[in-house]
Amino acid sequence: MRLVLTGGGTGGHIYPALAIGREAAEHEPDSELLYIGTAKGLESRIVPPTDLPFESIDISGFRRSLSMENVRTIVRFLQGVRRSKELLRRFKPDIVVGTGGYVCGPVVYAASRLGIPTLIHEQNVVPGLTNKFLSRYASAVAVSFADSLPHFSRHRNVKHTGNPVASAVAKADKAKGFASLGLAPGTPFVLAVGGSRGAQAVNEAISAMLPGLADLDGIHFVFVTGERYFEQTQTRLAELPAAVKPRVHTLPYVHNMPEVLAAASLVVSRAGASSLAEITSLGVPAILIPSPNVTNNHQQPNAESLAAAGAAEMILEKDLNGESLLSAVTKIVRDPAKRERMARVSRSLGMPGAAAAIYEQMLQAMKRK
Incomplete structure (x- = not known):
């Protein structure tokens, strides 16, 4: 050809x-x-x-x-x-x-x-x-x-x-994902990523919610900041409670995203088409925060499509803050049956x-x- x-x-x-x-x-x-x-x-x-x-x-x-x-x-x-x-x-x-x-x-x-x-x-x-x-x-x-x-x-x-x-991601090896993060296989973690370059609004909300991990015992949080936000995020997170710090893993960028995504219990993400294709191919429950800064606001209909099916929760950026994000994360990670339903629906949408x-x-x- x-x-x-x-x-x-x-x-x-x-x-x-x-x-x-x-x-x-x-x-x-x-x-x-x-x-x-x-x-x-x-x-x-x-x-x-x-x-x-x-x-x-x-x-x-x-x-x-x-x-x-x-x-x-x-x-x-x-x-x-x-x-x-x-x-x-x-x-x-x-x-x-x-x-x-x-x-x-x-x-x-x-x-x-x-x-x-x-x-x-x-x-x-x-x-x-x-x-x-x-x-x-x-x-x-x-x-x-x-x-x-x-x-x-x-x-x-x-x-x-x-x-x-x-x-390309359907056969991602979750064991390699855990290993690359230095986590024991099966460790429950939330993956938060605002795109390859990061997103300031998403990063600020995540930083504000992280102290609340004290009430989510055993849950780790993998926070991919984007390279331009990494140093300032590290400085801000230095003030986290001692009980939370060991469970927060900050990275400027992830080079093996499919493997890390395959290992995640929940993902917090923008709603770009390629990201959603990867999420549904692997059947990962998601909290989607569509970017309002893209042409024709095209990420919002993408997120609405998954949310309507039950594969994801959607938070608009105008409603995003540490409290709203922590509430959404808590409801999903504390409800294994809900998380499994979301994963099942997500997988059914994956192609x-x-x-x-x-x-x-x-x-x-x-x-x-």
């Missing part, structure tokens, strides 16, 4: 694309892959170390208000389409897969104009502007959440596949076969050509 992957701007777009590429290579070891992104986007730093060939185009997103910048964006889009056509004619892909972000627009559109089969993958419940636009031209649409299906109701080939990053399902959908799109 000759496969072009495109997606950029955030890890939530890039890692699903890489997971799809790995799946294709596992099925067809002689596959040739090309990743098209932007030179300034996060993909330009994440993709090259994977040894995937990488090409770039220049593109930016539309502003939601009228401005001259939107005129320049249209010019960049047309130039991006021309550049994409050059790259596609040279590479001659069997299919082009886009996973979101502005860069997908010209690449997938160019492929459709050249008669190349295309598939787009939407990670969030509410589709982004780029995927809404591309759905009119794509051969196939894959979605992470069943709640996304109505947004693509006019498309003849849309499937609920799940998020392909779930496939560890997502990457394989998308690969099959790609094959179907290629056959229809």
